């Protein structure tokens with residue numbers, strides 16, 4: 001019996017939340033569309049572990065030593081019926097009810113396809129304005145040669161001669177409880193009840209082929225990083241050409257060198273000379289809307305901010321309104337003055353600063369001085 005706790009990497013006491021978190025992480029990591037087809041088994045293992053541990057009844061059963069996912073275990077309906085009641089077990093053996101080994105009746109050839117998952121990295125500018133991007137995905141598509149039927153030349157599947165279309169074979173077995181009927185999927189038709197006499201040579205009768213294709217994804221303006229977008233019916237085509245699952249795109253936004261985002265505002269830090277802060281100055285700065293004029297008012301102080309209205313990120317659910325672009329001023333104090341500059345500043349000081357006047361002095365909570373990158377990080381959070 002597989003250790004489902006180990007598969008998900010959680011402790012036996014893990015909460016539902018921890019299990020869900022672990023599952024989300026691993027299902028993303030091992031999804032065959034991302035990790036490659038060789039991880040399909042690992043992916044299945046993670047899924048069956050989650051199927052059991054996320055269901056309180058199944059988890060209890062598993063903790064008592066019974067694997068609800070074991071093939072032929074006969075307790076397929078445990079989540080609905082519960083396991084504790086002997087009559088339930090009894091009826092699942094004799095009642096011909098559903099859930100016995102999953103072998104009741106033929107299995108349809110056409111099965112619904114699974115969901116697919118792909119990742120997409122976009123720029124901050126794409127998030128500001130929205131974009132349409134093409135994503136390459138490798139997934140199952142409808143077989144072009146048989147259109148999903150799995151048979152050559154438009155042949156129809158014929159009734160299986162071994163099980164006469166039942167899809168399973170019944171056998172009488174003696175046990176302590178008396179004689180019981182067990183059923184096994186028919187090996188000839190793999191439980192379908194029909195066989196394809198001349199399977200399509202392109203898909204070997206599966207009705208689908210693994211192929212690479214391009215999907216156009218519309219990214220709405222204002223999207224947040226780590227958003228999952230769903231494209232219905234763009235996922236895997238199922239066995240026998242069954243209806244395609246959905247395609248999920250995990251969108252993340254790359255960090256930008258000039259701007260950090262906080263909500264729908266963009267922040268940037270600009271270095272200006274002390275004289276611009278004191279006297280005021282018009283500067284040109286780069287924005288996602290091209291070069292814009294920024295008017296630094298006279299008397300600006302270090303860390304003052306100057307907003308440019310409506311040049312931030314487009315609101316996700318708005319009518320095109322946008323956040324602001326906020327410029328933070330870093331005032332540079334000049335170093336290495338030459339003689340002339342020093343004399344000029346000297347005479348400025350004499351006219352402006354009163355030597356010997358009391359210097360304001362007060363206590364404040366001590367905080368570590370933050371560097372440029374710390375502040376960007378803060379703004380991002």
Ligand SMILES: [Zn+2]
Pocket residue numbers: 143144145146147148150151200201202203204205206207208
């Ligand atoms: Zn085919």
Ligand SMILES: [Zn+2]
Pocket residue numbers: 160161162163164165166167168186187188189190191192193194
């Ligand atoms: Zn058969």
